Amino acid sequence: MGYLFYDLESTGLLPCFDTPLQVAFLQTDSEHRVQRELALRCRLPHHVVPSPDALLVTSVTPTMLDDQPLSHMEMMAQIARAMADSRPAMLIGYGNLRYDDEVIRQSFFQTLLPPYAGAMTGHGRADVLTMLRAVIMLEPDAVAVPRRPEGKPVLKLGDVCRANGISLSEDAAHDAFADVLATRDLFRLLQDRAPTTMATMLSHAKKSGPNRLMAGDDPVILGGISRLVPVAPFIGSPTNPNARTVIDLREDPSGLLNLQAPELLALIRSGRSAVRQVKTNAQPILFAWDQAAHALVEPQPLSVYSDRARACWDHPTFTRQLSLALEGRYADREPSPWVDEQLYSGGFISNADAAACERWHQQPWDMRAGFAAQHIQDSRLRSLAIRQVFLNAPEVLSRDAWSRGQDWLRHRLTTADEVPWLTLPKALARCKELEATADSASRPALDAIKAWLVARREALGPDEAASVERGPAMAPA
Known part of the structure; x- marks a missing residue:
């Protein structure tokens, strides 16, 4: 299996309204031997105002915004071609699943290129930041994690790389090609130091991995930003074919079981319910019980979680009411009047x-x-x-x-x-x-x-x- 590492620098943090200014690709084979390198910059589209903060962070000057040979549309076409030419490969970045992939998708849409080309590289999409979080939770001694004085981890690419002996200076950070090389090196380090955890996470780069793990009724372990929790795989999302609903089993779910759909919906929208959604196409941090139970905080016996999961499945009305609640979750959301935000609507x-x-x-x-x-x-x-x-x-x-x-x-x-x-x-x-x-x-x-x-x-x-x-x-x- 080959890999296509990439990174981009953009005009700001709004994927629907900001655009990439620079992108870098590094294609390797399964042994990380370099097969191709590509770095591109483009002119700023006339209708986009770049964030001053973004320009300062990336050291992009006004001259660099105007003085590039490629237009934004031309660069996006080259990005689409680079992704197509790399197939089959796993697309990998750092923080890309939440940001870079979405920026690329929106820019493809707005330049009349196939929006989901980045998901069609053959071996799925993976995020080194997500995999780093998984390793930290399961194998905390495998990687050095810089921390703030109050103890909170710092997971910026440059800080993590320097803490683990990977060269990425503060000046080089936020240059797309320097970042993509560092992402490749950090990925290799994680594979060397935590091979089992990484193998599981790489299996989740395609949605078949988490779907397979959640195919049964047994409790599994779901990771978030910094903590693992036991969950019961439950129904598929009625509004998203690439999502599965799970129930957080840390607390007895009996208080949910007799609620009607409107009550469940209100609770879900409040953010205080045990109902979670797992996006199977976004490399979730998800493990079988035996692999991750040791990393749970204050765990109870597996039998307790299994009984709670079975109570959800066996209840005569809960499945139906939860499905109805989830169907109405976004029913009152007004579509955007701006075409920039209409890809999904x-x-x-x-x-x-x-x-x-x-x-x-x-x-x-x-x-x-x-x-x-x-x-x-x-x-x-x-x-x-x-x-x-x-x-x-x-x-x-x-x-x-x-x-x-x-x-x-x-x-x-x-x-x-x-x-x-x-x-x-x-x-x-x-x-x-x-x-x-x-x-x-x-x-x-x-x-x-x-x-x-x-x-x-x-x-x-x-x-x-x-x-x-x-x-x-x-x-x-």
């Missing part, structure tokens, strides 16, 4: 539209707007297609379409409305906050970021009220 992309998007990428820019209107049925994708034409080749649009695009861009960057993305006014306000605590070393970088933001605002022209046209196919989303 608008249904899966049809095969026909996926094929049309592939053909869209093959068209010359002056044909793409008309092609999208004629051949792409999904309104989300049609809207994103026009956005990309405006961002990448505005000169091919009609004067009316270009004018609407300019109105959209001005609103996107400068609106005072309460919106979920970062605007120029918000970014400048954040710079002012950072100035209050900036030291002399970071002041020049912060001044450069502020000057660049001001220049970008002034380049937009008069600060006029602009409306966002989301309905017509020819208006950017």
Whole structure:
């Protein structure tokens, strides 16, 4: 089995509204022999305002945002190609399951590339941070863990690497290629020092692993951020085919069993219930009883947990009421009005539209707007297609379409409305906050970021009220 290690640096922490600026890949065989290296940077898309905090952390300068040979769309296409060319391989990062994978997925969606290409590399997805947590909980002596003065572990990649003799300086951290090399080295160290735990976690890189472990009725052990708990595998999630509901067995669940669906739903939403959800496609920390029972805090005999699990299964109405409660868990959630946030709310992309998007990428820019209107049925994708034409080749649009695009861009960057993305006014306000605590070393970088933001605002022209046209196919989303 081969591995594809990767890391990215992005404009901020909002996967739907921030974008990658840099990505690095390291492909190896099963013995960790390097087969390919790839490092890419791209220009900042015109409609994105980068977080000043992110720029300071990654040492990305305003010049680097503008002076790159690749556009954002071109870099995303190369990322998709790199993932496809690596198959079969296990995709591995550090903290990627919660962040990097989602950023890539959202950027694929917004550039009309297959959103789930990162999940199709053949051997699943794994996260070295997740595996590190599992090793710490099961085999705490296997790896050195830096800690804060109050004893809380510090699991930043650079700190963990340096504590275990892996070279990653503070200056090199947050460079994508330096981070990907360190991730590879930490992964190898964990395999050497905790082979059994790592073998189990690697089996969970594909959903067949946790599904197999939870196939029976016996209690298993689930890990969170820092603690393992005994759970009873229960019903599949009625709203997510890649999730399994489990019951935390640390307390007697009898108080749940006679509740009706509305009462269960209220308890679940409060966060105080024993009902948990295990995402089988996100490498859960999950172990059989015999492998992890020694690491439980104040455990009770297995027979106690087994009896509690059996009480849940045997109750005449609990299964049905819990299923009804889970069906309504997100029923009152309003869909986002912004196409950036509609990947999961608008249904899966049809095969026909996926094929049309592939053909869209093959068209010359002056044909793409008309092609999208004629051949792409999904309104989300049609809207994103026009956005990309405006961002990448505005000169091919009609004067009316270009004018609407300019109105959209001005609103996107400068609106005072309460919106979920970062605007120029918000970014400048954040710079002012950072100035209050900036030291002399970071002041020049912060001044450069502020000057660049001001220049970008002034380049937009008069600060006029602009409306966002989301309905017509020819208006950017």
